Amino acid sequence: MKDILKRASMVDCKPVVTHVSIAKTADDVATPYADPTQYRSLADALQYLTVTRPDLSYAVNLLCQHMHAPTTTDWASLKRVLRYIKGTLHFGLRISRSASLDIHAYSDSNWAGVARSSTEAEYKGLVDVSPEVTWFVSLLHEIGIPPASPPRLWCDNLGATYLCANPVFHAHTKHVGIDYHFVRDKVAKKELEVHFISTKDQLADIFTKSLSSIRFNSLRDKLNVLASQPCV
Structure with a gap:
């Protein structure tokens, strides 16, 4: 430095x-x-x-x-x-040992310049992080230490979290259908869990704004x- x-x-x-x-x-x-x-x-x-x-x-x-x-x-x-x-x-x-094997991922997006709505941008953020988490879980299985529970994805947009579980498209989100099915299938198979987190607790903010x-x-x-x- x-x-x-x-x-x-x-x-x-x-x-x-x-x-x-x-x-x-x-x-x-x-x-x-x-x-x-x-x-x-x-x-x-x-x-x-x-x-x-x-x-x-x-x-x-x-x-x-x-x-x-x-x-x-x-x-x-x-x-x-x-x-x-x-x-x-x-x-x-600083990297230290943890007794927990739970996986937590935080998804956030600075949507103003990239999407027509915050829900769309935040949902695409979940789409981007999902393959990375899936790969990491696969790696853990390969080395013999599989996680005890499905990875948890945290998002500070309620609309985006609803899209992961609700089979009904809203008019302004029809164009993200392909991405929608990818994440929703992971949630339906219980390979991922998506949870809401308040903005004040959103760790990913440091990477987006x-x-x-x-x-x-x-x-x-x-x-x-x-x-x-x-x-x-």
């Missing part, structure tokens, strides 16, 4: 507490950044960093959407991520991205 800061000449930058600002910014005037190669190189390096720092995933995803033609605004966003990293150099993903520092820090802790403990 220190090497990334050096490459951007930001070793002595002032840290910030979140990687993405929640404040509305003026529209980008599309001023091209003078050194797009530098932008792409740093954005690439940040992608590798998300393996051990999942709290960076949302910000890095945004940065990588503009690698083809970065602007000065994109560069400012990248520098903010580096300032966040500067203040969290001692953080990392900018958050206040209090909310962000709370979810980061729940991801087990924690400050390193001093050696005793």
Whole structure:
């Protein structure tokens, strides 16, 4: 992480507490950044960093959407991520043993730019996560430690959870029929369970939207991205 800061000449930058600002910014005037190669190189390096720092995933995803033609605004966003990293150099993903074999997956979607309704977007989020959970269950069976109960998928949209069990299509969801059958069949076979979770408890928010520092820090802790403990 220190090497990334050096490459951007930001070793002595002032840290910030979140990687993405929640404040509305003026529209980008599309001023091209003078050194797009530098932008792409740093954005690439940040992608590798998300393996051990999942709290960076949302910000890095945004940065990588503009690698083809970065602007000065994109560069400012990248520098903010580096300032966040500067203040969290001692953080990392802490993995510890668990006595439970229960599988929980959290599905969320920032729907405004990708779908006509929040229910549609949230349902598609469930569709995307279902194959991943199915693959993970298959892996556990293969290594001889099958889960004791069906995996639980948590979604903060009631409409999307109803679609997983209700055989009746609503007019505005007819076009997602193929995806609907995939998830609903899994639920009907009791291979998956879909449950509602309140927005305040939705862990996946950290991967889909900018958050206040209090909310962000709370979810980061729940991801087990924690400050390193001093050696005793």
